[in-house]
Amino acid sequence: MIGVSAVIEEALSFQEKINFLANLEIFEELSDSELAALARISEQYTFGDRAVVVHQGDVANRLFIVESGRLEAVSINEEGVSRRLTQYLPGKWFDDVWLFNPGTHPCSIRAKRTGRLILIKSDAFIKFLATHPAVFNKLYLSDAAEEELVKSPMAKVDRRYRSIKLVPGELVELETPRSRWVLFVKIFLPLLGLLAVPALIYWTMRATFENLGINWVLFLSGLFAFVFLLIVLFQWLDWANDYLVITNKRLVHIEFNLSSLSAKGKDTLLDQVQSVETVIPNLFSSILNLGTARVTTSAQTVLYFDYLNDPDRVKETINTIRGRKRSMSDGEFKATMRKSVENYFQIPEALVKLKEDNPKPVARATQVGNVMKRIRKFRLYRYRIEEGSTITYRKHVFALFVELLWPMGIALVLAVSVILLNFLELDQYVSIVIVAGLIDLIWFIWRTEDWRNDTFQVTEQYVIDIDRRPFGFGESRKQAQLDNIQEVEADRPNFLATIFNFGNVEVETAGADSNIVFESVSNPTGVKNDIFKKRSKYQDRKRKNDAERQRREYAVLLDVFMQERELERVHRRTPDFDNALDALAQTTTQENDE
Structure with missing residues (x-):
């Protein structure tokens, strides 16, 4: 059987792996420390002769580097014609573009000689670049990979992308303001x-x-x-300051109203987009190629991006991303089916991971760094608390100040009253003022506790709005599953909100009257991005769990099918050309008998 032949059982040592990576053209300008960090995220696999290490259409999210052996790439077209494309010898790799923008393999790759591969996963490499930004300008990449790299968060460092806060693995596919006209x-x-x-x-x-x-x-x-x-x-x-950004994960529409100094950012997740239409309203717009892109979501919300140059670019970009995601989804499905078959028939894996002993990096913490960490922790305690997988937000202190205006105003009036009563020698009324002051103090504490207990949470599965009354006088919760989120909008509604960086975050979910609003939170754009990151991780976990469940279901289905076939209860679904009866000969024989 394919993949059963002998394989290499010993991995390169850590230093040997560093030396090998250093001799590759793509990484030859990296420093020793950078190469060591790269070696820690790379994994070694071995393959046997004639093993198919990659199937055409599978998800491509890793860089394959041939350390030893020989591989050949063969593609098959829609007519079933196979074509041998190229060979990969030691020191060659495929394909660096997948480090930044995963896709699907355009061909199958089979081993012609037993050998070893070094694989670098896309998400691990993105994290490596984030911790080693100097590597960004040292890589020797293909033109296609360079095009994807300039779309990444490492390249998008200007102000507008700092406000959007691209997450690792997110690529900017299109950015466009309204037309200069x-x-x-x-x-x-x-x-x-x-x-x-x-x-x-x-x-x-x-x-x-x-x-x-x-x-x-x-x-x-x-x-x-x-x-x-x-x-x-x-x-x-x-x-x-009014522009549209389309990434491989979401649509981001940023609007900044200078008349009120208010800012609004609205994120629409691409997996919630149902259709995209373009409208060119009149002859003048047609001449200047101006128009409106109309995006309809699964919640039947219609988003308008008007006065765009070449609005068809928005439609083409979204459709290209959706097509790529469909291809990857199909690839994941085929891989799940293949894994079920291999597990059932106990077919050895084509790629076998080798055990490695990579030394752990030495953590270096400076005294200044520890002090800054404690300062950041103190600040986060006020507005944002991250405990395990749960992030808790409190309202901005400015919201507390507004809540306390009346108690503080009354306290000021009472203090002035005490001074006047003493001056007028009306001491018999001071006790009344003191009682009023105690009541005002209780009101002050009540409002402070009400501010402190009004929190918002983002967990691994839910967004939660918690309204807890002071001193245990009741609690109400409103929550929505991350998978049901349609859109997230961050809004700094006025001048003070813009200056002090606080505002509202509205989470639109599937179903009527089910939106959740985080009111007066600090850094609403950061809260919006936290929700986006949590949702992405939740979907990744759900996709893996669904794939594992499907593998088990397909294994059971295959087992039942094989049982029925062994009992000869399953009839052929295709003609048996070799053993088919000759109907024409039978007809001739019958005619002769007659």
Whole structure:
């Protein structure tokens, strides 16, 4: 059977693996410490002669490096024609683009000689780059991998992507503001005013008021020019901060309203997108290639991204990502089926992982680093607490300040009252003020506790809004499963919210009247991204559990089928060409007998 032949049982030592990686062109510029870190995340596998190490259509999310042996790549087209493409000898690899953007294998790869492979998983490599940013500019990559790398969080370091906070493995497929024609329409009149009005004022005042000093004329002209310049700058900032970003995981629409200094970011998960349409409303839009992209989600929510240059790009990008995800889903399904068959018939695995003894990295903690960690922990205790797999958020302290305005105002009035009563020698009323002060103190404590107990949580499976009354006077909870989340919107509604970085996070879930709102939380964009990360991890776990469940179900189905076949209760579903009866010969014989 294929894959049963002898394999190499001994792995390279850690230093030998470092030396081997250092001699590869893709990693030749890495330092010794970087190579050691890379060697820790790489895994060694062995394969036997004629073993199929990769099947066409399987999920491709690893870099394969041939350490020894020989492999050949063969593809098969829709007509069933096989074509031998290339061979991989020691020191060759395939395919570095999968380190940044996993896809599916375009061909099957079979061993022509027993050997070893070194595999580097995509998620491990992304984490490696995050901890070793200098490697970013040292890699010798293919053109396709370079194109994917510039879409990654390591390359997207400007302000807009810091606000989006791309997660590891997330790639920016498309980024587009509204059309520059929108900006032109907005600033045309202010620009005209900037050029014409100051000059008009200058010549008018010089001709009308001859005794007016030149300094006053220049001052008034400059004042009007400054006002128009501010309007132009305002319109430009408003246009520049309204943009759409499409990643391989979500759609992000960022809007910043300068008139109220409020910001709003809305995330729509790509797996919730049902359809994408483009609308070009009139002839003028058709000439300028302007239009609107209309995205419909599974919750029947319709999102509009208007005044875009070439709106078809949005549709093409989303459809390309969805097509890639469907291909990967099909690949995972086929791998699950294949694993069930191999387990049932006890077929040895084509790739066998070798046991390695990699030394653990030495942790280096400085005194300054420990102090900063304690400071960060103290800050997180106020607004964000992460305990195990649960993240708890409290409302921003500004929300507490608003809640305490009345108690503090009343306390101030009572303090002034005590001073006045003492001054007027009306001591008999001081006790009443003291009682009022105690009541106000209780009110103050009540509101403080109410603020402290009003929390929001994100767990491995749920988002939860907890409204707990002070001192155990009741509690209400509202929760939604992460898998049911359709959209997440972070909103800083006003000037103070923008300055102090707090706002609301609205989680839209499947079903009516089931949205959850995290109110007045600190760093709403960070909360939104925490939800997004938790949901991605939840879906990964669910996908793995579903695959394992399917493997068990298929194994049982296959076992039942084999039992029925052995009992000869399963009839053929295809003709037996070798043992088929010759109906034509029988017909001739019958005619002769007659």
